[in-house]
Amino acid sequence: MKIEPRRFSLSLLTFSLACAGLASPGWAASDTTDVGTVHIAGEGDSLGNGLMIEEDGAKAKSTVTKAAIDKSRPTANPFQLLNLQPGVNASSYDATGLFGGNLRVRGFNSDQMGFTINGAPVNDSGNFAVYPQEYTDSENLCELFVTQGSVDTDAPHVGASGGNVGLVSCGPKDERGGKFSQSLGELSFTKTFLRLDTGLIGKDSPYKAFVSYSKSKVDKFKGYGGADRDHVDAGMDWKLTRDTDLTANLLYNHAVNNNLFTVTKSQWLTNPDVEYSNVVPQHLASGNENTNASFGYNYTDHPAYYGYSLNPFENYLFTSRLQSRINDKLTLSAEPYYWYGYGTGGTEQSTLSESGSGSKLGNGISDINKNGNTTDTVGVYTGSVTETNRPGITFKANYDLENNKILAGYWFERARHHQTKPATTMDNNGNIADLWLKSNLITLNNGQTYEGRDYMTISTGQSAFLLDTITLANDRLQFMPGIRYTSIKRDFTNTASMGGGLGANYEADRTYRKLLPSLGATYKLSDPWQVYGNVTKNMRAPSNFVLSGWVSSVTYTNGVPSAFTLTPNNSIKEETSTNYEAGMRYSGQQVNGSFALYQVDFKNRIAQGFNPQTNTYTDYNVGDSRVMGFELQVGSKPVNGWSVFGSATYTDSKLLSDFPSLKGSTQTMLATTGKIFPDTPKWMFGASAQYSSGPYLAALSGKYVGKRYTTLMNDESIDGYTTFDFDAGYEFKSSRFLKKPTLRLNVTNLFDKKYLNANSGSGSNITVTTDTSYKGGGSPTYYVSAPRFTSVTFSTEF
């Protein structure tokens, strides 16, 4: 009997026959007996080493299962876990994953893709950025999936012109118990994880719950400082009745990381280890601290102090689902969520100039160093703070007819996004008054808090969707027409602050909306073969930043803005993409594979450019582009202990428009037409081979990423690279108290390959050209590859 390659097992529990020789077919009269349950024996059953499942939808999709997650280092972030999947170009700033990383799929950056945890959106509600190191502990993660080309019709995204990524956490277990895991590694790496499960409690409406806590720490692989992360996950499942379930999950993350220094290519060639300084800048007895020797810094010979380049972040996410089966056709669900995030980042070492002038906001910055005058320029700790309160809910109705499944739903959220930039003080020993920038803040002479920016954006996102799955031709053919009406309204309130373009109060609002149709189909050819295809339209709203910085020529009278000019940025609209995809899948007994061919027409891409209508250099629809290519993945089931997974990606991306820029003060067009997308290699290959025998397991995986351009003009590029990772494990015999005690070894970058990763954090912040005579020109910066890193983990359930 074949064993299914999934974590899910399905057993034919009972089989009864009601012989109906005389009476009418009497199934009701027959008894059935529960004869037990078939469980799948974990690891050995995985398809493609746990790096794929048998997909059968109308979209290209790849899934990483628990079996693969369990082999990885426990701190691995979702980007690392997805790295071998077709279409995915992922990089991590370090080997552990605790510092974050970047992800691109089909040329779309992670902030152009939709991310969900248990169905709730986790992209930043302002600029759609994604911080993978904040999410669920991998011990509690059951599955990750990526749809390479487009978002799912029912997914709650307004900021995804590319595909979507979903993280699904494991619910509580049926049996009471828990899990403990301890990792140790180079660079003082430790992770301690403890999870407790209540097991099923109660009979009529049983519930179960779990809670886990983890603490992770690692030093940076170069320079000073490290990452420090505390994380809590909790979950509850409550089966109210046979037909009604209530689930809830909570995630809490608290992290303080020192930033890794990014370098230009020439810096890397001369000194690949260039890093933040370990010299604490000293306050001067009087006068100007804005010198390289003091709090001023430059990136070449006087980098900032590492202790003042921090990324403190705290967030929690509550997700819940109440689902009820109303009758044999209708199922209703409500899925509320609440996201809270608070943090700052970048290099916070800076200087501020005191002033006593009434012609400045709030009569200028007060006496920071308390020396009795307001004439100094003082070293301060200041960073962009974002605080998000984001409640939302999705309602869904599933209506199942025999050959027709209808999914209708509505998503709503209201994100309050408060973005500020306060400042605080530090002493001469490197102690910051409050590194979270919540207290001991510097004030203006009128008593108000100093802010380098202070604006509130209320983003109201909505989406109504309808998806029909029509089954025809004896279940061989499925049609999936869908439609989604998505909108986001941004209500923006600027409170006068000392930031450029932000010196007076104003309000603005913008609404972006789009009707997004999709059509998919699958057809089962002769048995192991299936073909599929879809056309899907996506959209991404501009970030809330386009509503900021409209103020110019402000005059202050007695510290209050009395006259100013407001220049609205009216011309920017949402970017849209249309994804055409056709593919083929093979689901054999020993091997599964899929091949997808696609084209993405990408319109009105948003990037920083020169907008001739406003005569400003801001986010702007810079033109159209097109991506074509194919993705292939193949995975086998274990044969004599061996199993393999492979993926190949070919991406042909092309900008279709010239880029509006300025040369000096002259408006000009840079000839970007025909150039290749930044950080989008033509070829990528991923492969993994695994051998497991009894208690032993060993897996070697490799990834090749081709040459990547890092400017829109394609005048700078970084070489391709191949890295290998090695994972091994040994499972000891279970004892009375310890279940499945396992020792695991993880080696990242086995051959210590040295390479660069693009630091193109956002889809819109790409360096245009290395020619600095153009606006937006400059040298792109890079993250330096992390060297070989080894860790061991002992874990056991109990």
Added chain:
Amino acid sequence: MAGLWEWLYRNRDPVSYGMAVAMILLALWPRPALQPAHVQPSMELMAMLEEPSPPKEKETPPKIPEPQPRPVLRPLPQPVEAPPAAQPVEALPPKPVVQEAPAPVVQRVVEPVRAPAPVPAPPKPVVQEQPKSAVVSAHYEQYVLAALEKAKRYPTSREARLTHPQGVVRVWLEINRDGQLTGVGVVDSSGSNLLDSEALHTVRSISFPAFPEQAYVGQSLHRFVVGLKYEINSDH
């Protein structure tokens, strides 16, 4: 989309390499025989079902161990053992049948390798008191069960992957003598329509063989009930 053809032409090299690699990998993969992955009446099974009526006792045993490549299709010894007790008394197999029948299935799933062992033993007792029809019918039932074992899968839709529903669906299915599925429905819901319809979908995806002559004698169609238990492996 016109651009696609142009693009395909310009990139014919990488695209064709990719497709070639895909084809080669898939075609050359060492998979056991080139049998279709889905459940269709196999030769062995058909042979088993046809069960040429000759001398009852001695002929039957050799048939049973016959099928080699697919353990699925091996006749399951135990269920056959059960009926004798009940059979003489009532025309319909009451509880005992039901209780015993599924056991071997489970065993097989868990330990496919061990399957052959029990095979030799049962045949004899089987046939002794057993009316031919019951034996043949039991074989057919085993086929239905085995076919379901093969076609079963956990749903892969986005909804299923996000919500991981679990539960037992009890399904009835009605097959006529020609092996056509004439009806299928849910007896007891799992509490999840997604699983219920996946179960129905699974049943519909199977091609059943015609009834052997001696099975369900006198019935133009026959109804079966089966339970499908969907669960998430909480070992992980």
